[in-house]
Amino acid sequence: MSGVTFQMSQYDSSRTYLQDTLYPLQREVSVQVDMPFSESNRLMQGKQQSQCDLNEEQQAKGMLEYYLQSATIHGISQTSGPQHYSLRRPIWLILLSVMTIGLIWAVCGQINNLYEYPIKTVTQVTLNTVLPFPAVTICNLNQFMRDRVPDIPIVVKVIQYQSEYFQLVARMKNQSDNMLDLANLTDVPGEELQRILFDAAPSNGICYTFNGPDLKPEQRYKAVGPISLLRTQVILGNNRSYYARFSYAGIKVLVTHQDVIQHPQFGGWFIRPGVAASMALSRSDSKCLPKPFKAFTNDYCEDTKVDGYRNRLTLYTQIEVEDLLQCSCPRECEYIDYSADISYANIVSQFVETQAVKDGILLLNNSLRENLIDLSIFYKSLNVVEIVQEPAMSLASIIDSRGCPDCAAKDQLESDYATGIPQDRDDRARKRKMGVQACPAFLSDP
Secondary structure, eight states: OOEEEEEEEEEEEEEEOOTTOOSOEEEEEEEEEEEEOOGGGHHHHHHHHHHHHHHHHHHHHHHHHHHHHHOOSTTGGGSSSGGGGSTHHHHHHHHHHHHHHHHHHHHHHHHHHHTTOOEEEEEEEEOOSOEEOOEEEEEESOOOBTTTSOSOHHHHHHHHHTSTTGGGHHHHHTOOOOOOOGGGGOOOTTOOHHHHEEEEOOTTSOEEEESOTTSOGGGOOEEOSTTOEEEEEEEOOGGGBTTGGGSOOSEEEEEEOTTOOOOGGGSOEEEOSSEEEEEEEEEEEEEOOOTTSOTTSSOOEEOTTSTTOOOOOOOOSSOOHHHHHHOOOOEESEEEEEEEEEEEEESSOHHHHHHHHHHTOOSOSSOHHHHEEEEEEEEEEEEEEEEEEEESOOHHHHHSGGGOHHHHHHHHHHHHHHHHHHHHHHHHHHHHHTTOOOOOOOOOOO
């Protein structure tokens, strides 16, 4: 004969005093007994079953009411009260409609911003022990050298009449110079000047390039610290030029990557004559986003590192400065930039220079303060600053739950809590069908 299990609760109202307490306690005792099932106790089983169903219904109703009162979803807590049929309902509907319209407006605004392709910049520092030394181009700012001007009378007349100081030409024409060769002043031991410096003749005067693309990769120099520097003593030769005092005096220094040579007109630093100049370099690597992203505010960049890159070239019969200024040449998406901290000191004072000329110990019979530059170029630090551009937003960032993770967690928790009520009821019904009694008994704290 099968049996059933009854779980009964008895409330004891007797006063009990525990040690170290000053107030009476009340107890509730739960007793569980097994009774054989027979035809005589069928009525008792039915009453007990009804009591269990009533307890389950009350518990489910209490859980539902607790969920409705504690839910954070708009309007859920108002559905269980009498105000559901009052004036608050249309007000709540109006507010909900306004919030829905605002949400749609915000999403549309985000999508509109998405197609403007916003960019965020990530900056990080890379530590290095060895760094390739950059290519250094040195240009003399004085373009009017007598050695470069053909000995044609009409050319000389044109140069004369270009300035109001043409009367000085007759005096300067017969002057001679004893300027030292630049090769004798290089600080690179055991290297001939022709092997490390390559000359060029752009519109900014005579230029020389050190560690440029003309060298093979195995011949290029690297820096292992601040002691790895390039020191050059540049002779300007202002006494060999026309109107040297009335044109630019000094040099222009360009620092670029080893594989790149920049035009002197679009970059570089000016160094005046008569000084010992120190250039402390810092390197930064930039990786920009290609089209449709505007890497340079209002301009796109050219991704030349992509596989299969092709670019249509424009042919010129003769390249002039105007062509370069009007050229819509895009910048590369990946490039290396150098910045420099420059400090100066006078080579000698005027008194020391004058005394050296009198004593005959001066290497040059011309003024050092007008013709000589002592230049040192080195790395300030071997750390490289990497500047990387990334998309500021995407379609996934608009529609996924990353915008409000707390809201998503609350909604998921409330959904699980709400769906847990019928699931718990189904579990109890399944247990009753299998012959297991699941009537709960609530115990108070002891």
